[in-house]
Amino acid sequence: MAKQTLLEIEGLRVSFRIGDDYYAAVDDVSLAIGENEVVALVGESGCGKSALALSIMGLHPPEKTKIEGRLHFKGTNLLSLSVAELNRIRGKEIGMIFQDPLTALNPLMTVGRQIEESMDYHLRLSAAEKKKRTIVLLRKVGIPEPEKVYHRYPHELSGGMRQRVVIAIAIACEPALLIADEPTTALDVTIQAQIIGLLKELQRQMKTSIILITHDLGVVAEMADRVAVMYAGEIVELADVDTIFHRPxxxxxxxxxxxxxxxxxxxxxxxxxxxxxxxxxxxxxxxxxxxxxxxxxxxxxxxxxxxxxxxxxxxxxxxxxxxxxxxxxxxxxxxxxxxxx
Structure with a gap:
């Protein structure tokens, strides 16, 4: 049975201003993401993977970026939305796990408060309900003693624990689409395996779709249903994971x-x-x-x-x-x- 399309990217072109000109980092990319599907974007650094992801989230600075094409999420073109309309989708319908948890987290805010922030905007919950939900999330992402970690600051946690906190923030409102940008970068091999196992389990439980951005082909083999190989801003090959690995x-x-x-x-x-x-x-x-x-x-x-x-x-x-x-x-x-x- 064919999966219903959740996100459809059509002719996407993302250009950045360099001097007086614009140059395309993502060029004529078309890709469909189905419900409950994991699609990996792979390629060398600088091939446009993260630029594509940030365009979906609407996080490129508008004064330095030109975005053309269409990004249809649940039938709505994200590129036609105002900032206020996009804010109602970001964090709630689409979540993102950023590459570096140390810079993604606010060093001046406790872990619990940072997870609750997205709930403040998207969910109408009392303070007690938010705290309870946050502790459940911390436990779900495999953090021991979540009641204590709730009150801690990012610098008091290991790299692996910080990454789990970032994942908890991304899934706090149970998004339909999760973008994971190099979720295992800078983690040791043992912790990498744990994070990949966690993402697989969360995807199974929540039935969420995932765009997995990575240059680690071992992670791709472990998680992806389909693979889009990018080079110099273009998709050069797209197929299911078995075809990519055995019949490229x-x-x-x-x-x-x-x-x-x-x-x-x-x-x-x-x-x-x-x-x-x-x-x-x-x-x-x-x-x-x-x-x-x-x-x-x-x-x-x-x-x-x-x-x-x-x-x-x-x-x-x-x-x-x-x-x-x-x-x-x-x-x-x-x-x-x-x-x-």
Whole structure:
């Protein structure tokens, strides 16, 4: 049974002002998020993942940002709403787990007060009801002795505990959509596993949809239903998680997977993607944006105006260069990537 669409992104373009010009960090992105679905956005730093998320939340500074396209949430275009109308959705219908819990939390406010803030705006509860709900939330996200933590300040907690507090704030009003922006960054491996386990359990309990932003493909394999691979502001491949990991097509996706260390790489050189993600002001106006990093594939093998196309049901790829791609050394030691087609 097909899942009903909760969020539909159509032709989204997010441009930032640099000097006298605007440059697109997110360019012509279209993506649908179904109810009770986890969609991962993956790619190198600077590919547009967080810029996309912040545009959904309406958190880009308007004086420096130009946003075009449509963001339909439950049938309403978020980009057409006033600040007051958007505030009624942010925190209640759409929650966000920010990347760094230390900077996301107010150092001058207790944990309990920060969780209660969103309830003040969205829920009509008495002080006693808010406190009771907050302690239940702290317990739900796995914080021991929630009655004591309620009165503590962020600096008194470990990094893992602070991340749990940020998650509690994000789910305080039981949002239909949760955006998790690098939720395991800067946490040690054990705590990362606990946070991922927590998010999976919360998603199961609350039936919420999640946009998971990460560059950690292990987290993607653990949590996601579908994966959108982004490069230089564009989605270059979109498919279910099994297809992305075992039958990837786009050269960038295959290169990312090839770069994953595995047991076979103990005595082998790790695969490295040549070059770097180009800065916004140097992005090519036309053509395949990944072409400079796979220079051994001739320019004639790339489309001059590549579009995201469905190559099989549910599997979308940008540019036909994937039909000609191969790794020049034909090594397959770095993870799950494929060799020559």
């Amino acid at each position: 097509l786009h050269p960038y996706t295959r290169s990312l997977l090839q770069s994953i260390p595995s047991a076979q790489t103990k005595k082998e050189r790790l695969h490295v993607i040549q070059g770097i993600v180009p800065p916004l002001h140097k992005l090519p106006r036309r053509g395949c944006r990944f072409q400079p990093r796979i220079s051994w594939i001739g320019a004639d093998k790339h489309e001059s105006d590549p579009k995201l196309r469905e190559v099989e049901p549910g599997h979308w790829v940008r540019c036909t260069c994937y039909q000609h791609f191969y790794f020049p050394d034909d090594q397959k030691v770095g993870g799950i990537g494929h060799g020559a087609s």
